Amino acid sequence: MKRLRNTGNSPYTFSILNIDLLPVVFTTFLILLWEVITRLDLVDPFILPAPSKVIHTLVVTFPLMGQHMMATVFEAVVGFCIAILAGILIAIMMDKVRVLKRIFYPLLITSQTVPIITLAPLFAMWFGFGYLPKIVIVVLVCFFPITISLLKGLESVDKDLLNLLKSMGASSWDIYKIVKLPAALPSFFSGLKISGTYSIMAAVIGEWVGGRRGLGIYMLRVKNSFATDRVFAAILVIVLLSIGVLKFIGFIESKAMPWNKEIYGLKKEEE
Amino acid sequence: MKRLRNTGNSPYTFSILNIDLLPVVFTTFLILLWEVITRLDLVDPFILPAPSKVIHTLVVTFPLMGQHMMATVFEAVVGFCIAILAGILIAIMMDKVRVLKRIFYPLLITSQTVPIITLAPLFAMWFGFGYLPKIVIVVLVCFFPITISLLKGLESVDKDLLNLLKSMGASSWDIYKIVKLPAALPSFFSGLKISGTYSIMAAVIGEWVGGRRGLGIYMLRVKNSFATDRVFAAILVIVLLSIGVLKFIGFIESKAMPWNKEIYGLKKEEE
Amino acid sequence: MKKLEIIDVTKYFDELYTLENISLTLEENQIVSIIGPSGSGKSTLFNIVAGIEKADHGKILIEGNDYTGKTGRVSYMHQKDLLLPWKTILDNASIPLMIKGIDKKVARQQAAPYFSLFGLEGFENHYPHQLSGGMRQRAALLRTYLFAKDIMLLDEPFGGLDAITKRKMQQWLLSVLKNLKASILFITHDIDEALFLSDKIYVLSERPARIKAIFDIGIPRPRDNSTFTCEEFVSLKEKILNLL
Amino acid sequence: MKKLEIIDVTKYFDELYTLENISLTLEENQIVSIIGPSGSGKSTLFNIVAGIEKADHGKILIEGNDYTGKTGRVSYMHQKDLLLPWKTILDNASIPLMIKGIDKKVARQQAAPYFSLFGLEGFENHYPHQLSGGMRQRAALLRTYLFAKDIMLLDEPFGGLDAITKRKMQQWLLSVLKNLKASILFITHDIDEALFLSDKIYVLSERPARIKAIFDIGIPRPRDNSTFTCEEFVSLKEKILNLL
């Protein structure tokens, strides 16, 4: 029998607000090391700017970068939302109609081997230079993990539970509402987190095919004038935005599955 | 109790050599549709070449493309192998030494939000134009899924089983050899498949930092000569190579886990 | 009165001959147990009665009416509690009412009064994982009961519990049944359990399941700890043990 | 001779008081059972004997020598079979020998002769999932036996089996023990099982576990189906039932 137990503080834990400080300390150390290396002129600043310089640049250029950021965030959010809707729809269809799963599942898997970046220019040809081609790229990147993990979640529901509901004469809609969809939530959210991680990046890549505004455009421009510090500041913004998306999904997850926190907490201990 | 049963042929199945023909038929239909559209001149062949044209180009240009392909495959394979070794090493380290996991796990997750493509130009500055920067990119792309899934596999081993071995006085090495590593194999292979899917693509992206040979270089060149059919032929080669990598991993998987085929077959039925 | 009649039911899974002419009768307010080897087809029989599996031959009569292949008439409970971890116990218990089309709020109001009877008072808003194994089985039983109060199929409902908790649940079940009008068909592997609870026991053979023996259990009620050691119990137990 | 002595063992998990001064003796070639409520600390006690958990107080003596906190002396078996799905039964059974440093090939040769005794002949090269539940438990028991033949700790070894298979396993265990020299400490929830198998039964209290009662079981051997209905069995069962 596996044991459920409360965690005592491990001897190495020193945490504030439930955040483990150890990786924070380690990261800080890495950044300081990087600072020292650049201060000692061990690398050319146009290869690797000092972190302090990057932060300074970030602050100074933020008014300008902010505008570009808004465009990227817009594309990422719209694309992500569309990917979620499409993913839910297609996963449910594949779950309900097995023939559709047999047809589309192998195609979905194969589609993942197509390098989207190489298709990006085609999208510009087809969809122009507005938000559309960027959103299409975000959708294509995000759609797959959402669909596959929701499908897995739907399929992993205990057959006996489904039989039980059927024996009560439940309709297909009842079964989705009462069992399948809630049971698939944890898997769905883990798919959302994977997609979320890549959503901002996908928008940036989408912007490289061209456009007027966005972090991708901004990066190309500042790179053109050899402002490596600005490139790094933009990368930092992308990383922070991506982490923000992840945290937001985590927040929604905890709201959507209030029952889960405790079970999960225990489960994690168990494993 | 879940039921284990043998699958009878479902009414819709018509298969050769265990391959479901339904998606094949559907894909063929899609390709024919695409052919018809281009034949009817509904799209500019420059934007979307006919599939027959792409195949023809593939065959005709294969001697040339083949050389580029070899370089890409070499980078992908070497990078993938290094990623596997590094992934195994780091996953085991994180599994054995919990402090290392606490430090590196959050960093690994965060690292996934860094757009590698934006770092690619830096790699050319640091590593030049040989195979090295491409291999580095392949390693960076492939390393994460392998490490995370192996780590999950190692951690999912039944605690009671570990206790049993400990009660027999087994050494840490015994425990890895007898239980942890074999138990982690299915999870490890699913990580390998994800990485494998992206390995070729990562090499192609790596080639965009510059160099002399490779499908990435080839694609940029033919694109510059307005040869869309060649671009598509190259994408087709990338897709086929990626599928090849996947199939190869699947083959190794079935060899590495002979016991698993049957259990898995049954499990799939169950779920 | 004959509450439920299973008449001559035969079942194949493709080539697998599973049930061979099973006939069985459940009288009103009786508990009838089915004992048989693992894999003989007991759960399959329940699935057929519940209408979620089709028999190849035979009929299901409930109060004299043909219910062969129809779902939604009898209630059904598994060895696993099958409670939804994301719903409170009250919401879990309300599920059968909601499936019948009753509004969520009303369903809750209808379910709530039964909580004290099932020993779950005060736990209405707990999640399943916050309950002990025995309480979860009681909650599952309540849910089963709320779906169809007159005929309940219980498939090893206490099979997952440890022996001590199991014993307590058996005693609780008998006590609660005094206040409920219910006819119960009960699958178990545990001879003690079958003897303790039942009015009648059917012993099935290995697959394909045939009815190997029928025992009428005349042990007087109320039954308690001493039942396990009374003479009739011990002699019936010996007979069944030797049959299996 | 005193094979194993547990002397005054006390155990806390942080604040959780789990074992309170447990003392217990296992004589050579005896089977001693421990019955107690779920969560009282039975498995914890076994972990302490096996050396994988540290007691806060107390001693473990084996044949008079202090083995407190030492692993690798006694063999240990769980309710779950814990067979490795990727190894054949023969390889699974060879694991304890391999851990002792014996070469794989030699380990197999040493394990193979026991297969007929454990009713596993002909299944040496089968994988666990190809075996029935009862056979898997026998394979796990064989593995346990091959690690340490003289003292075996069995923690609900038949808890996961259905009642009928379980009964067969109990009879098989007694028959096989006739040919083996082994002293066994046996955890179970099942009073019938404890009475059927044991020379002595320790009944534990709720957590923190104390020893509530000790019963010497004088029921003559060999025991069989009729044992369950013999007078001494029935009267001991009534006593223990009332204790729990």
Added chain:
Amino acid sequence: SIGTGKEAREPSQQMEKVTVILDWVPNTNHTGMYTAIEQGYYAEEGLAVEIIQPGESGSAELIATKQGEFGISYQEQVAYARTAENPLPVKAIAAIIQHNTSGFASPVNKEILSPKDFEGKKYGGWGSPMEEAILKALMDKEGGDFSKLEMVDIGVIDFFTSVENHVDFTWIYYGWDGVAAELRDFGLNFILLQDIQEALDFYTPVIIAHDELLESNPQLAERFLRATTKGYQYAMENPEGAAADLLKWVPELDEEMVIASQKYLAAQYQAEAKRWGEMKAEVWERYSEWMYQQGLLREALKTEDAFTNEFLPQ
């Protein structure tokens, strides 16, 4: 750098290894160097030249980090590089084409004949501030209203696709896209930058090298440029032979286009200059001054740091 290809196999032991990093994929701007390899001019100088195709961002940073000895760049990039906050120590040592052959191209049906006609049109570029400045300057000069021009970035999209579907005109190199249009009978209106404003007759492309290399090993630059000059001279005299040399190394290119482009460029490489590669100080000054005035440069460029003719053969 590593190489297992053709170049690596040919050179003998004493040959000095030289890496040239291009500005983009190999094309007819680079023919002289492929010819110099193929005709053995580099070998005569004892050089084993390897040509590398770079990534998106060209060669300047890579030359600055010594990943290669020589790079292909353009005047604007060198200006940015030398005036960046952390200047890149690269210097132009030869102009591959004597005049700027780039300009604004549009399908004839758009009727864009002068920068005045840009009004109300859509321009597809790559979003650099320099483009904006140039467009504004040209329109101001010709009396157009810059605020009525819509600009979009078309990034990596080629000329034909972009003017077909998305924009009215883009900026092209005549020697490549213009020639491609001729081959396809694609009617083109082309506005050559230098025709409108002299300051925009800047050098593109140019060959660059690291300051340190030029200081420590000037002979290398001289040997390289001597052979390269021969290569371009060969290309000017024998466009078809030069095309064959390029295609031999870069078979991915379209043969017909390469030959046509080669013929066009034969007259452009050296043009009226007294020798191939020669750069004029006034061209450098005029354009960098213009850039500075447009606010494109952080500080005024010291042109003597940015280019030199001293390594060109006499």
